[in-house]
Amino acid sequence: MQMWDQWSLGFDDRMPIYRQIILQFSRAFVRGDIQPGDRIPSIRELSVILKVNTNTIQRAYQEMERDKLISSKRGTGYFFTEDENMTEQIRRDLAQDSLRRFVEEMRALGCPDKEILDELTSFMATYMANATSPMMSKVKGDEPCEAGS
Helix, strand or coil: CCHHHHCCCCCCCCCCHHHHHHHHHHHHHHHCCCCCCCEECCHHHHHHHHCCCHHHHHHHHHHHHHCCCEEEECCCEEEECCCCCHHHHHHHHHHHHHHHHHHHHHHHCCCCHHHHHHHHHHHHHHHHHHCCCCCCCCCCCCCCCCCCC
């Protein structure tokens, strides 16, 4: 059984499905679940596995090919990049995207930038202090964000 046989996208309505597929591949590559040069499922195979329209898979593959994450070899299939240096770039891109979404969400809650930084600093200090415990307790900042602050 391959790793993608176990993928559950749990589709997020806020993000196109093809982007979620790209995100799954990117995360798997950064984690080392996909090695440079690994063969990935054909469009049809992944469509069946994920129960997603083949056009959606094709769009994801086209985007990944354009970004040089994958390449196709006629008659043999699709393969993940052999460029091992891309791992760090993908990791940075994923981290930047997560941080961007975090800041946008905090701003939507009405938090000024300084408070966002303070909350993050406080959270990380508590998180790191509890990182070795098997079950982290709920982490709270000193002051809650309030709309209009």
